[in-house]
Amino acid sequence: MPKQVVPEGARRRRRPTRQGTVLSEELIVRTALRLLREHGGAGLTARRLGLALGADASTLYRYFTGMDDLTRAIGDELMGRALDGWTATGEWRADLRALGLAVHSSYLAHPQAAVLTASRVTGRPREIAVDETILGILRGTGLPDGTAVLIYHAFIDQSLAFAALDAGALALTDEARTGDEGVWATTYARLPAASHPHIAATARLLTDRMPHSAYPAVLEMLLEHTAAQVAGLNRSQH
Template identity: 60%
Template sequence: MNASERVVPEGARRRRRPTKQGVVLSEQLIVETALRLIGEHGAAALTVRRLGAALGCDPSALYRYFRDTDELLLAVADELIGRTLRSWRPTGEWRADLRSLGLRMHADYLTHPQAALLTCARVTGRTHEIRSVEVILGVLRGAGFPDPEAVRIYHVFVDQTLSFAALDASTLALPEQARAQEVQAWPEIYARQPADTHPNIAATAPVLVAEMGRSGYPAALEMVLAAAAARLQHVRR
């Protein structure tokens, strides 16, 4: 898309006639279609030609909603955040709430691995992301963390979640054969290392194979929450 194109104000965006597929264009429809196409084609999906064909409209109509493909990508990123927030329910216990939110964020990104690779490093500045920042800081401040501690823990919590989401998504996005090779490397190569040359690998091989076959995020999340709890105890003292 051309960044110089003027985006039409919200109230004037609705098409007067349905597209060829019988639907009326909207920002939400474009975002959902882009998310689906990214899942099928990766970054190559973000062209006005592909989107126009999928929506059954003239590609130029997309300029009425987004200035360029980067703005659309930020909207896709914000939609993923919104989906997490819509399905998450706080309990009022800060540690349980951050745990459930982190695990849900991670899982939701892995549902769309191609989109995760494109969006995890982006700051959207849009509605859902702003709400997520407000919610997480509210959980931490409500637990009694002083503002500097709350912001620091927020930073670590979010960056850790997004980093693991991108890492795990990169594995899911591999071609099937490459992904299978990654999985089999642990039992077929590491577990067979001789004790005389690699005593530590040999001693831990069964545990190593089991552990490396799953994401490290849940364990890493527990470490962050434990460290945060220790900081809160220190602050209260």
């Protein structure tokens, strides 16, 4: 049975930790992000987190019901950082593009955390704020709610899916990542045209393109689809 989280007003420690800091949910999340960066997902434990904070591991349960609750808080933090660095212009296509790239970049800045959290739905305030913003942009185009929700679904899942995929590559060792990227030149580019005519014809392009994320290109495809939906709606109203 999960432990009961201490109410917000009772969470603050009366005394600083051994390191002279007063714990907060924000500090715990920031420390967890550092541990993930340094040790990977397997290195994020209550014991190691307590040591890093200069507090007993059980102190975590004054703020979170457990490590899974902390994981969702980490995901919420990454989502919130995307919104922190984004400014609305009032032009829906530019705003969606910038927000999608901001979400993708926020997760890639912490690849180990992204691998751990990109598939989670946190239900926390910062994630909710991002979702409200995306839906507001889409509904602001005049699209029917059903269409807006469908595009929202595609937009956020696409952003997080590529964040997880690209973060997975960044989370590899440099040697492993370089080896994977090199396969396009060492294997694909050497396939004979007689047996693999299409790969052989595009080998140079594949070698140049495949080590990079496809997210910006796929994002543009979704935006183009959305623009077509908006244009069709405008035509039907005139």
